[in-house]
Amino acid sequence: MNFFTPPQPTNAMPPANSAQRPPILTGSSLVKTYGSSTALAGVDIAIAAGESVAIMGASGSGKTTLLHTLAGITPSDSGHVGFYSASGLVDVTAMNESERSRLRREAFGFVFQQGLLIPELTALENTALPLMLAGYPRREAEGRAQHWLVALGLGGMETRRIGELSGGQAQRVAIARAQVTGATVVFADEPTGALDSATSEDVMSALLGSTVGQGHALVVVTHDETVAARCSRVVRLRDGRVLSHTAVGTTFGSNAVTA
Amino acid sequence: MTATTLAPPPPASASRSGRAPIGRLTWLLSRPTAQTKAVLALPAIAFAVTTALLLIVLGGVMMFWRWTIADADLYQMLSVIALVLLIVPLIALGGAAARLSARRRDDRLATLRLIGATPGVVTRMTVLESTAVATLGALAGVVLYLIAMPIVGLLPFQGEPIGAGALWVGPGAILLVILAVAALAAVSAAIGLRQVTISPLGVRTRQSAxxxxxxxxxxxxxxxxxxxxxxxxxxxxxxxxxxxxxxxxxxxxxxxxxxxxxxxxxxxxxxxxxxxxxxxxxxxxxxxxxxxxxxxxxxxxxxxxxxxxxxxxxxxxxxxxxxxxxxxxxxxxxxxxxxxxxxxxxxxxxxxxxxxxxxxxxxxxxxxxxxxxxxxxxxxxxxxxxxxxxxxxxxxxxxxxxxxxxxxxxxxxxxxxxxxxxxxxxxxxxxxxxxxxxxxxxxxxxxxxxxxxxxxxxxxxx
Known part of the structure; x- marks a missing residue:
């Protein structure tokens, strides 16, 4: 459990936000460049438990890079990412590749645009996979996975392979997989990007219910205003900088722009 | 907006003749990029190895058939048996290379269908590309064969090394092998295309055990x-x-x-x-x-x-x-x-x-x-x-x-x-x-x- 201890102090002080709850994940002065293009030019962000944050912006504004940096997928060039785990503050920036991999596996959950589930495995096996990777016996892992699938309305579809599910159903399996380990932060990259509006609505409800509804945090990168509108806060990026933080009914930030 | 601005542009010369410029399209879409380099190189390497091994084996068989010693007929029969045994893995290797080429069709379909190409055009392009890659691979295989000849020539038969020259199959056989490899690629690509099963939603259908x-x-x-x-x-x-x-x-x-x-x-x-x-x-x-x-x-x-x-x-x-x-x-x-x-x-x-x-x-x-x-x-x-x-x-x-x-x-x-x-x-x-x-x-x-x-x-x- 090396990534939970010891807590390392960082400069990543969470900026004030309207959530009034202690942050669970913070990014401070995050900078990331790819060759000559700057993806992140000093981003500060704090995400609280039980909060859902939509990250929006035009293509190339740095929103996916921000998500990858916060999730420990891509290390930033400078700045700090801090994760407040049950046992204290963890400096994600200071972790090596395998520690970050373990953090993602055990503390975070992910939902991608296409689901990206393993096509050969059944819905149940896909959902149980993170638990099996964490060392749970297969029977127990599948038992817990079953629970989540039923909770997400996929009871009776456990033995179906991913190709035998609709896009919305596959996305729910991905949500179940993201939450089966009890991840306290779930990152979703365009989770409804490949779905029609009705299915998109359902999937978003499932995603919010299984994360925020459990007191966990949700970070969503999206182009879709209706998806963003369902989150408790919208962070808009432009050219790698935060343009605005918009809470439901409240606007704050250096260059406040209301949605 | 006037009616004139809505008029479609004059058709390209290829369209006028009723035929899509398959050769040029294939070339345009085959130019190596970071993504396609490996997809083109892998089957080419496989075709090269297939060709080189085929030529070496053929050289060996032909060598025995040129022999006039007492037991020559026995050697000839045995060499044919060996050739038959090697055909199965050889076809598997050639087929693997050809299928790999044919897989590019899926990516193509999406792009080309959007710009209005028919499935027939896409199929012909893929077959053309597979065949071109196979031919290039086969040519590289001939070089590989020439390099390998002196090494394989060290093998002793009848008490002495057979020598590099004994494995030479001649220009006619080399040409035939290149043509055969190209044909194998074309046929495999065509068959492979028919076997690719994609539902309208693009979901690969399950192949039942x-x-x-x-x-x-x-x-x-x-x-x-x-x-x-x-x-x-x-x-x-x-x-x-x-x-x-x-x-x-x-x-x-x-x-x-x-x-x-x-x-x-x-x-x-x-x-x-x-x-x-x-x-x-x-x-x-x-x-x-x-x-x-x-x-x-x-x-x-x-x-x-x-x-x-x-x-x-x-x-x-x-x-x-x-x-x-x-x-x-x-x-x-x-x-x-x-x-x-x-x-x-x-x-x-x-x-x-x-x-x-x-x-x-x-x-x-x-x-x-x-x-x-x-x-x-x-x-x-x-x-x-x-x-x-x-x-x-x-x-x-x-x-x-x-x-x-x-x-x-x-x-x-x-x-x-x-x-x-x-x-x-x-x-x-x-x-x-x-x-x-x-x-x-x-x-x-x-x-x-x-x-x-x-x-x-x-x-x-x-």
Missing amino acids: PRLHWSRVVVSVVAILAAYVMLGSLGSSGDWMLTIIVLGTGLGIGVGILNLIGPWAIGMAARLALRRAKTASRLIAARSILESPKATWRQVSGVAMTSFIAVVAGTGVSFMDQFQGDYDAPTRMLMADIRTGILVTVLISFLMVACSVGVNQAAGILDRRDLYVSLDRLGMPRSVIEQSRSRAILGPLRFTTFGSALVGGVLVFPLTSLALIFAPVSLVVIVGCLVAGVLMVWGTIKATAPVMTRVLSEPERM
Whole structure:
């Protein structure tokens, strides 16, 4: 459990936000460049438990890079990412590749645009996979996975392979997989990007219910205003900088722009 | 907006003639980019190896057919048997390369259909590209063949090295081989295209695991019995030629049976492994095999043949060794030559299998790069990904190798005796062959790890 201890102090002080709850994940002065293009030019962000944050912006504004940096997928060039785990503050920036991999596996959950589930495995096996990777016996892992699938309305579809599910159903399996380990932060990259509006609505409800509804945090990168509108806060990026933080009914930030 | 601005632009010259500029489109879409380089290079390498091995084997066979020594006809018959045995893994390798080329069609369809190309145009483009890649690969294979000739020429037959020149097949044969490889690519691409099953939603339809039809069991049992009786009757005959013909037929039957029951047996073993899987990598490996036992069989069947040959050949070698003292010098030389021939055949079939596994593995990684990148992002350890990948091949490989060895053992049982199978020399040859085969394939899987590293390290650029 090396990534939970010891807590390392960082400069990543969470900026004030309207959530009034202690942050669970913070990014401070995050900078990331790819060759000559700057993806992140000093981003500060704090995400609280039980909060859902939509990250929006035009293509190339740095929103996916921000998500990858916060999730420990891509290390930033400078700045700090801090994760407040049950046992204290963890400096994600200071972790090596395998520690970050373990953090993602055990503390975070992910939902991608296409689901990206393993096509050969059944819905149940896909959902149980993170638990099996964490060392749970297969029977127990599948038992817990079953629970989540039923909770997400996929009871009776456990033995179906991913190709035998609709896009919305596959996305729910991905949500179940993201939450089966009890991840306290779930990152979703365009989770409804490949779905029609009705299915998109359902999937978003499932995603919010299984994360925020459990007191966990949700970070969503999206182009879709209706998806963003369902989150408790919208962070808009432009050219790698935060343009605005918009809470439901409240606007704050250096260059406040209301949605 | 006026009516004139809405008028469509004048048609391009190619459209006026009613034909799409397939050649130019193919060229435009084939220009190597970061993504396509590997997809084009892999089949080209496979075609090059196929061509080089085909030319070497052909050179060897032609060399024997030029001989005028006393036992020339015997050498000629044996060389044809070796050629027949090598055709199965050779076609598998060529087919793997061709299928890899044809896979590009899916990506194309999306882009080209959007700009209005018909499926026919896309098909013709893919066939054209596969054939062009195969031809380039075959030309590289000719160079490889020329480089390999002096090395293979060191092999001793009739007591002395055969020399590089003996393996020269001549310009006519080289041209024929290039044409044959190109034709194989074109036909495989065309057939492969028809077999690609994509539903309107783009979801790959599930290929159900083949069930064992009772007729397969009956055919297999009858064939084994026939071969058993046929080989058993050999003891009474002293005719070399008859022995070789019957032995060749027996081998053919064995190979046929293996192909008949192989995919089914692999599916059964995988179902068992799935039930018993305790770790993520074992679970994924078992499911990957069950996805298409036929495809798995195609990858490992070359080693199945080799292990089958190894048992038969190993027994043959020790059979001959037993009577070393009873023979005169020319006969002993003949026996030594047969042994060399057996080892060369086994080595070449291993090379072919390793090469097709390598091509298939690399293609598999590139095909599923999005999935592998997402699993990496989820925090799945790289070791689990690698373990499931190698387990999905090595499991069936071990299973097939020993299964085939068993079939081979049953078939040669009447020819020799059980004791002979366990004769030391025979055992060394057999075990050596099986271990070498598994190690070579394991090494090939390991060799494709850098492809995965590249996919995972540069997900945006792939």
